[in-house]
Amino acid sequence: MTSPGSLGDSADKSPRPAPAAAAGPAGWERETIEKLLFATLREQQAARRWRLFGRLMWLVLFGAVVWLIYSAEASSTSGSSPHTAVIDVKGEIADGAEASAENIVGALKSAFEDSGSQAVVLLINSPGGSPVQAGIINDEITRLKTLHNKKVYAVVEETCASAAYYIAAAADEIYVDKASLVGSIGVLMDGFGFTGLMDKLGIERRLMTAGENKAMLDPFSPQDANQRAYIQSMLGEIHAQFIEVVKKGRGDRLKESADTFSGLVWSGQQAVELGLADGLGNLDFVAREVIKAEDIIDYTHRENVGLRLAKRFGASVGEGMFHAARVAGVQLR
Numbered sequence: 001m002t003s004p005g006s007l008g009d010s011a012d013k014s015p016r017p018a019p020a021a022a023a024g025p026a027g028w029e030r031e032t033i034e035k036l037l038f039a040t041l042r043e044q045q046a047a048r049r050w051r052l053f054g055r056l057m058w059l060v061l062f063g064a065v066v067w068l069i070y071s072a073e074a075s076s077t078s079g080s081s082p083h084t085a086v087i088d089v090k091g092e093i094a095d096g097a098e099a100s101a102e103n104i105v106g107a108l109k110s111a112f113e114d115s116g117s118q119a120v121v122l123l124i125n126s127p128g129g130s131p132v133q134a135g136i137i138n139d140e141i142t143r144l145k146t147l148h149n150k151k152v153y154a155v156v157e158e159t160c161a162s163a164a165y166y167i168a169a170a171a172d173e174i175y176v177d178k179a180s181l182v183g184s185i186g187v188l189m190d191g192f193g194f195t196g197l198m199d200k201l202g203i204e205r206r207l208m209t210a211g212e213n214k215a216m217l218d219p220f221s222p223q224d225a226n227q228r229a230y231i232q233s234m235l236g237e238i239h240a241q242f243i244e245v246v247k248k249g250r251g252d253r254l255k256e257s258a259d260t261f262s263g264l265v266w267s268g269q270q271a272v273e274l275g276l277a278d279g280l281g282n283l284d285f286v287a288r289e290v291i292k293a294e295d296i297i298d299y300t301h302r303e304n305v306g307l308r309l310a311k312r313f314g315a316s317v318g319e320g321m322f323h324a325a326r327v328a329g330v331q332l333r
Contacts, residue, residue: 083295084287085111086121093129093137093163101136103301104167108140111299112148118293119151122171123283128162128184131238138245141170153290155283156180161265165276166242169249173290175281176268182276185246186263187239189231192219250275 087107093099111120128134141152154160154171161184168174176182198205198220205220216227243261247254254260254275271277281290288294 080114080116082118082293083116083297084121084291084293085117085299086123086296087111088300089122089124089126091126093126093133095133099126101133104137105140107299107301108144112144112150119291121286122154124154124160124164124168125157126164127159128164131163134163134166137167138170153286155286166245169246174277175279175286176271176277178269178280180268181265182268182271183265184263185242185261187235189235191217194219195222
């Protein structure tokens with residue numbers, strides 16, 4: 001018979017089950033997860049900092065653009081000291097070009113309205129261009145001279161031909177370099193004809209029009225004698241307008257000959273002898289010796305750096321908005 005005490009002792013000595021494993025990941029797994037979480041947080045913080053930096057840079061760029069635009073406007077001379085106003089007439093005279101009527105007329109108004117400008121100089125280096133654009137500029141020069149009682153001088157650098165001379169004829173005096181190219185008082189309209197080549201290649205022209213003259217000057221159709229005569233008549237009319245402007249501007253100084261309005265180009269020295277120009281001289285000479293205002297201020301309308309950046313900035317913002325709207329499902333039509 002077993003005593004209770006012995007029973008208790010035997011119970012204590014019986015084998016016990018091993019304790020259950022601790023719940024949750026092991027220590028090294030916990031550390032790995034913590035590292036990943038912290039790395040993700042750091043990346044998110046860095047991304048936020050870069051976004052903030054990018055926005056700040058855009059703000060700085062926008063501020064610089066605004067400052068450049070307004071500083072350019074503020075630098076315009078209003079009520080300045082006595083000076084010679086100069087306006088460049090460079091390159092082709094055409095709508096949308098640097099030497100367009102819009103740009104030149106705007107610069108002329110600014111120069112004439114400045115109380116400090118003693119006279120206006122057109123600094124010309126152009127082979128010509130549109131008679132319409134040149135006519136607008138010529139008319140505005142005549143109007144502003146009368147309105148403000150100021151003289152206009154044309155100073156020719158390399159070339160003053162065709163429409164460029166149309167503009168120069170409105171000046172009170174024209175100064176050239178002895179080697180300048182001056183004149184070309186004429187009108188032209190050019191093109192190409194491919195009818196012979198089409199015949200050789202076996203190409204048939206299929207052109208349908210409503211109006212018998214709608215295809216006038218079509219390079220793939222034979223030239224029509226009546227249409228050619230009409231165009232020639234129109235060119236002659238424009239040429240007559242050109243001649244009238246030159247005669248009005250040059251007056252008795254012009255030594256007219258059979259070649260004067262033939263479209264020929266003369267050297268600067270010859271232009272002076274023919275009365276197409278008044279003398280030899282450059283911009284500094286005219287400002288110093290003729291106008292008697294040696295200080296020169298440029299009134300030429302040019303697109304400043306700030307405006308170019310503003311246009312690019314505006315275009316990029318507009319493109320971004322368009323793409324954002326597309327992503328959001330908005331249809332822009």
